[in-house]
Every structure is written in structure tokens, then in C-alpha cells.
Amino acid sequence: MPPGHFGVPLRADGNRLQAESVMDIRNIAIIAHVDHGKTTLVDRILHTTKVFRDNQETGELIMDSNDLERERGITIFSKNAAVTYKDVKINVIDTPGHADFGGEVERVLKMADGVILLVDAFEGPMPQTRFVLQKALQLNLKPIVVINKVDKPNCRPDEVHDAVFELFFNLDASEEQLNFPTYYGSGKNGWFNDSLTPVEDITPLMDGILKYVPEPKVTEGTLQMQITSLDYSSFLGRIAVGKVTRGSIKENQPIALMQADGTVKKQRVKELYVFEGMGKRKVTEVMAGDLCAVVGLEGFNIGDTISDQENMEALPVISVDEPTMNMLFSINNSPFYGKDGKFVTSRHLRDRLMKETEKNLALRVFDTDSGDSFQVYGRGILHLGVLIETMRREGYELTVGQPQVIVKHIDGKRHEPYENLVVDVPQEFASKVIDLVTRRKGEMLVMETKGEMQHLEFEIPSRGLIGLRTQMLTATTGEAVMNHRFTEYKGWKGSIPGRNNGVLISKNTEKTTGYSIDKLQDRGTFFVDPGEDIYAGQIVAENIKPGDLVVNVTEGKKLTNHRASGSDDATRIAPKTLMTLEECMEYIQHDECIEVTPNFIRMRKIYLDENERNRFQKMLKADVEA
The missing domain is CATH 3.40.50.300 (P-loop containing nucleotide triphosphate hydrolases)
Incomplete structure (x- = not known):
């Protein structure tokens, strides 16, 4: 059994089941x-x-x-x-x-x-x-x-x-x-x-x-304990973890589970564990001031209070900062649907997202008009990216859209989240960083020298951070160290320029060929290698110019009886650009999405058919003009 598994006997002395002092x-x-x-x-x-x-x-x-x-x-x-x-x-x-x-x-x-x-x-x-x-x-x-x-x-x-x-x-x-x-x-x-x-x-x-560090503050009275964390065991189910703030909790004790919405559930403690080393050991009683894990409770959430049944008093609910970003999670509807993952239906997707909200306090999940899609709200690209990466490794297939910031209307005006951005960069690159950030509506607050590094602080709309890291690392040859945190909601800053270049989109569903990629290399930077399975509507490369281009990357070389001097030279193809999930999330535009499966991350257009894409663009243009 791995360390920390429930039921691991970490101590074998006679005092094993004594309460902690x-x-x-x-x-x-x-x-x-x-x-x-x-x-x-x-x-x-x-x-x-x-x-x-x-x-x-x-x-x-x-x-x-x-x-x-x-x-x-x-x-x-x-x-x-x-x-x-x-x-x-x-x-x-x-x-x-x-x-x-x-x-x-x-x-x-x-x-x-x-x-x-x-x-x-x-x-x-x-x-x-x-x-x-x-x-x-x-x-x-x-x-x-x-x-x-x-x-x-x-x-x-x-x-x-x-x-x-x-x-x-x-x-x-x-x-x-x-x-x-x-x-x-x-x-x-x-x-x-x-x-x-x-x-x-x-x-x-x-x-x-x-x-x-002071000893735990303990007040006299009956049991009070707030659930601040969850654990899970395949043998014991969901386990409530928290600190006993008052009284003591005993094995087999009847308790009242007081929830945030005011409901009270009367239940009984089955087993109690305290932490020891990297694992836990079973005890019969835990005194106020210690941390413990409670087994046997049902339907509890983080923030609920475990209280005495005779004297029911709830502790203040844990307040967590609001999410600032949202993404659309949908089922995988690409031509390669179901080839790679175990969990592919909307029911699988919904159950997994709802399960995540139980322990991930900063996450919110809402149903949409479509039964196949869910709006997921989180703290930032890394927060949502870790959730997607975890689901991918568990065998889920899904499609995720472009991250959007959450806009609030305060006093009838549009407000958006702002972040405090800190960049440490060698002095010769400082001007490039300032230029990149100010183009994205950032305002410089601090500029000071730390040794050979320049320390820069900005206030920037959260929208301006999407895609900024990749551009900044390119401009500073990977030297920039960038950190940011949410500060507050302020007035809308207007439009922020997105990706400059368009993309190359596959025309066919087939395997890519080295011959075709070689002929198209001067058109863009490829995200696929020869011999990869692709489908129509998949993004295969970044265009060197603005605007999208539909290309054929599956055409093979025509064989003839004649061989011309030099025509059979080995094709020299640059290796494909590898992009992480977070980089893809920052790269895509509003009409694009990412197909995520256990073994592949593919960028694609939302509408795979070229005619449908054109129709969508015309509708969008008409809406903007109206």
C-alpha cells in the first residue's frame, strides 16, 4: 500500500488508540x-x-x-x-x-x-x-x-x-x-x-x-469541527478532513452535519483517524486543536460544520475568491471521436465535472442550452488546464473552447478582472517586454533594477494575459520570469489585439505526407509530422500571414517511369512545433477549439466544414455591423 493510505498501521505500541493531548x-x-x-x-x-x-x-x-x-x-x-x-x-x-x-x-x-x-x-x-x-x-x-x-x-x-x-x-x-x-x-x-x-x-x-507557533486556541463547549478538505479511499468512500476547534469527537458519536444552505443532517461517526508521518492512524477520540479525518459521513461538502446534536452551532462558511475565467467544455465531436478515450459521452463529462466541484472550491460548473456542453468557471488558465490534463489522463475525451474572462456589470457599466503582473527580465529585453504589455492595455507601475535584472510591475486586464507568456518568452529568448495575481474588477479597457497570424487548415481526412508538408513549409510553421492522422478542419500549421488558408497536406508524390536529376532528393522537413495544453489554450481564437484525448491534443476549427465556417463568419460580421 502507498504511504498515507487509510488503515496503514503506522504504530504498533499499546497506546495506538489513545486520544491526543x-x-x-x-x-x-x-x-x-x-x-x-x-x-x-x-x-x-x-x-x-x-x-x-x-x-x-x-x-x-x-x-x-x-x-x-x-x-x-x-x-x-x-x-x-x-x-x-x-x-x-x-x-x-x-x-x-x-x-x-x-x-x-x-x-x-x-x-x-x-x-x-x-x-x-x-x-x-x-x-x-x-x-x-x-x-x-x-x-x-x-x-x-x-x-x-x-x-x-x-x-x-x-x-x-x-x-x-x-x-x-x-x-x-x-x-x-x-x-x-x-x-x-x-x-x-x-x-x-x-x-x-x-x-x-x-x-x-x-x-x-x-x-x-502558539498551541491551538481551544474554547470550552461541545463539539465543533469545520470540514476544510476531502480525501477519498476506494474502501471507505469520501472522508472529511478538518480541525476540531471545540470539544472532542469520538468514534461512533452521533453528530449534526450543518450545511452552508442551512440544512442539518443527523449522522454518526464510524471511524476516526489522525495524521502520523505520511499516513494516518486510527483513534477512538480526537481532542480540540488536532486535525483529523472522519469516516462514515454522507452528503457533506467543504465548509460544512460537524456539531454536537444537542447543541447545534455552525462555524462561519469558508469564503473563496470568485473565479475570473470561463471555458466551454463539450463532448468530442471530431471524426476521431471515441478512438482514444474510455469516457466520451456527455453524461460521463457532466458527472466528472460535478465530482470535481466537490473538492475544488474555486471551480463552478453550469449547464448550457446544449446538453453536450458545460460552462466551467475557474481561477485562471493553469487552474483549468490542470483539470483538463487530469481528466485526459483518466481516459476522458472532450473539446474545450477559448478561455474567456468573466465580465460583470457594475452600476450599469462593463467591468473586467485586472491583474498585477510582475516580470523579471535581463535589462536588454526590458523595452520589448514593456512594448508587449502596453500593447495589451497594461500600465507600468514599477521599474527598478535588481542586480543584472530589470524588475517591472504592471496593471493589466486579465484578457491581456491570454497568449502573453508565449510571446514574451519568444521576445526574450526564454529569459523572462513572469508572475501575476488577480487584484480587482475595473472598467472595460476596450479591444485587445489577439493573434496576428492566421492558420493553415486541413482540407482532407487522411494521413499527412512528407511530400505535401515539404511543399508548404514556406507557408507556415507546422504542428504535425508526416504520417500523422488528421481530419478536415484540423489546424495543421500557423500561417506566416494574417488570415486562414485551407491546404492539402495529404497528397502523395506521383510516381513516373522517368527520374529527373535532383527531383528525388530527400525532403528536408523541420520538426513540428510541440505545444503544451496551456499554450494551445492561449493560442486559439473564438472560432477554434481544442480536442483533448488521452494521447492527443489537436487544435481545430469549431465548424469543420469550410462552407459552414464561411456562413458562420458572415453571420458574425452581420451581428457586429448591426
Whole structure:
């Protein structure tokens, strides 16, 4: 069984089913920007507290157990581990660093009493750092600042410390929160200390957690526990995870499940688990202040309160920031429908999306006029892209449309979401970045020099970010580091230029040939290789000019009895351009969509037939003129 599976007997002593003592617990969340070393720090904590045997193979990124997380090198789902240090149980909550997964962060912070804010010693606080820290400070959590990667060249720990203090001040931190302890070190090299002097391990930081993170605040009274996370076991079904804030919860106890809409369901707890190491162990009772997993409840959602049946009191519902982007998810209706995936019907698609909304708080799914399509609302392209990629790996076939921002009408005027965009780029490329962003209605707020890099901050409509990353990486030869976070809704900025060039569209449904692609190479950059199955209406290349062109890429070479000198030279074909799912989502226009199957990602026109496409364009033009 994998680590963390329910029912794994992680302790075999006689006290196995005893309740936890409230005084010996610390609940701490680790928050940081993407790639600042958060998961590596969690690895160090797990190794320092001897969660694993000395001879046990663990590898790295232990908490990032999901395949997608390991491939992308980011944390997507928040996870829990529990370690024991100096007879104190420390519940460690690893949180995502990307603002698109803010829904995950906002709910799991409810389980913590303190936070470790991890900051890169060169980059300093980034937009997502600000986003998550703001949530933590609003919940009045006690912060510990850890400045990581002090072994890197160009690092500037003292400046970063000042920048963190300034960030706390700007976020209206209390006097106590402003007086935060700071630790320096290198997660990669395995040391953290309260000064810049290297030590052998991370024990100074572990001592700091015991010293500065308060014990859980417990109020007297009957049971109260908010469900802040979900787990699933094929043996036990859906499992509610949360922190007991008052009283205690016992095995076999009758409870009241109080839901956000005011309904109350009377149920009974079947089994209780607490976190231990990377897994869980079964207990008979959990006291206030500890995190636990409750088995046996039905029909619960994140944010519901588990309360005593005699004294029913609900906790405030978890509020999550609204989605800012939406996409149309439809069944796959291409000629290659059903060839690749296991789940292809609209019922499969609907059930899977509804199941996702149960645990993905920032996601919304709505039915449309068509029974085959669903409107899906999310936090951003990465948030929706991870959902599509997960479904693809599970065997689903679907078609997704162009991402659209959510427009609101406030006081009779059109408003759209705006983002704070931060770009760090070598100085010679700064002018190109400024030009790209301002063309997309961005306004520059900050321009300062950090070593050899130029630090730029902009305010830009969310629409302007769609497709910007690809253009920026091309313009800066891959040197730009770009981050953004949602700030607020403001007035509509007018039209933003989209993709400049048109596309080449396949005329036939057949296999591509090297002969045809070779003859068309001067017309565009191809997304397909010779010998690939394609269909009429599929996008096979980017045109070098504006406007779309229908081409035949399936024609074979005519064989004759005569051979002319030089005519049989091997065709020299450039390899196809590989595009990730997110790049495709940013690339397509309003009349295009993406076919997603377990083994293929194809871009195509919504109307595959050329005559239908022309009719649609004429109707659209007439609507615009009207």
C-alpha cells in the first residue's frame, strides 16, 4: 500500500488508540511562491524527524505525490503530514504557491495556527507570496519568515528581509505579526539557522516552530469541527478532513452535519483517524486543536460544520475568491471521436465535472442550452488546464473552447478582472517586454533594477494575459520570469489585439505526407509530422500571414517511369512545433477549439466544414455591423 493510505498501521505500541493531548500539538502551514523551495523544506522536516527508516528509499519531493505535480515541479493539491519533535506533534500543511490554486490555500489555512513564509534570497516576495500571506494575516496566524537559497550567487538576504517587512506592513499586519522571527538557510543543503552562519541541520528552525507557533486556541463547549478538505479511499468512500476547534469527537458519536444552505443532517461517526508521518492512524477520540479525518459521513461538502446534536452551532462558511475565467467544455465531436478515450459521452463529462466541484472550491460548473456542453468557471488558465490534463489522463475525451474572462456589470457599466503582473527580465529585453504589455492595455507601475535584472510591475486586464507568456518568452529568448495575481474588477479597457497570424487548415481526412508538408513549409510553421492522422478542419500549421488558408497536406508524390536529376532528393522537413495544453489554450481564437484525448491534443476549427465556417463568419460580421 502507498504511504498515507487509510488503515496503514503506522504504530504498533499499546497506546495506538489513545486520544491526543491538546497541549502537545502545533499546526503549521508552509506558504511560498512557486519554486521557492517549499516542498524541499517539507522533505527536510520529514527526514529530520525520522519519519522514514534509515534504509528506506524516499527520493525527493515526497509530498508532491501526484504525477502532474512532479512533472511540472509545482504543488497543486494541499497535503498534510504529521511529525513528532521533542515529544510535540507538529501537523505540517503543504500549500500550493500558485494563485490559480488559491481555493486550496484559503480553506487549508483554517486548519493552521501559524505559518512559515518561505522566500527566495534572490527573488524576494513575489505576487503569489503576497496573495497567500494576506489570507494568513487576515486569519491572525503567527508568521515565521524563512529566507531560503542563501547559498546561491547574487543572493541578497538583508534586502529581502527588508522587502518582507515592507510587505507585512503594506498588508496591515498587527504589531505582533510585524515582530516576526527570521531564519536563513538552504533547503537543498539541509540547514536553517537564525543567522547567516551555516549549521549542520534544520533543528534551529524546528525549535523556532515550538517556540513561536502558539498551541491551538481551544474554547470550552461541545463539539465543533469545520470540514476544510476531502480525501477519498476506494474502501471507505469520501472522508472529511478538518480541525476540531471545540470539544472532542469520538468514534461512533452521533453528530449534526450543518450545511452552508442551512440544512442539518443527523449522522454518526464510524471511524476516526489522525495524521502520523505520511499516513494516518486510527483513534477512538480526537481532542480540540488536532486535525483529523472522519469516516462514515454522507452528503457533506467543504465548509460544512460537524456539531454536537444537542447543541447545534455552525462555524462561519469558508469564503473563496470568485473565479475570473470561463471555458466551454463539450463532448468530442471530431471524426476521431471515441478512438482514444474510455469516457466520451456527455453524461460521463457532466458527472466528472460535478465530482470535481466537490473538492475544488474555486471551480463552478453550469449547464448550457446544449446538453453536450458545460460552462466551467475557474481561477485562471493553469487552474483549468490542470483539470483538463487530469481528466485526459483518466481516459476522458472532450473539446474545450477559448478561455474567456468573466465580465460583470457594475452600476450599469462593463467591468473586467485586472491583474498585477510582475516580470523579471535581463535589462536588454526590458523595452520589448514593456512594448508587449502596453500593447495589451497594461500600465507600468514599477521599474527598478535588481542586480543584472530589470524588475517591472504592471496593471493589466486579465484578457491581456491570454497568449502573453508565449510571446514574451519568444521576445526574450526564454529569459523572462513572469508572475501575476488577480487584484480587482475595473472598467472595460476596450479591444485587445489577439493573434496576428492566421492558420493553415486541413482540407482532407487522411494521413499527412512528407511530400505535401515539404511543399508548404514556406507557408507556415507546422504542428504535425508526416504520417500523422488528421481530419478536415484540423489546424495543421500557423500561417506566416494574417488570415486562414485551407491546404492539402495529404497528397502523395506521383510516381513516373522517368527520374529527373535532383527531383528525388530527400525532403528536408523541420520538426513540428510541440505545444503544451496551456499554450494551445492561449493560442486559439473564438472560432477554434481544442480536442483533448488521452494521447492527443489537436487544435481545430469549431465548424469543420469550410462552407459552414464561411456562413458562420458572415453571420458574425452581420451581428457586429448591426
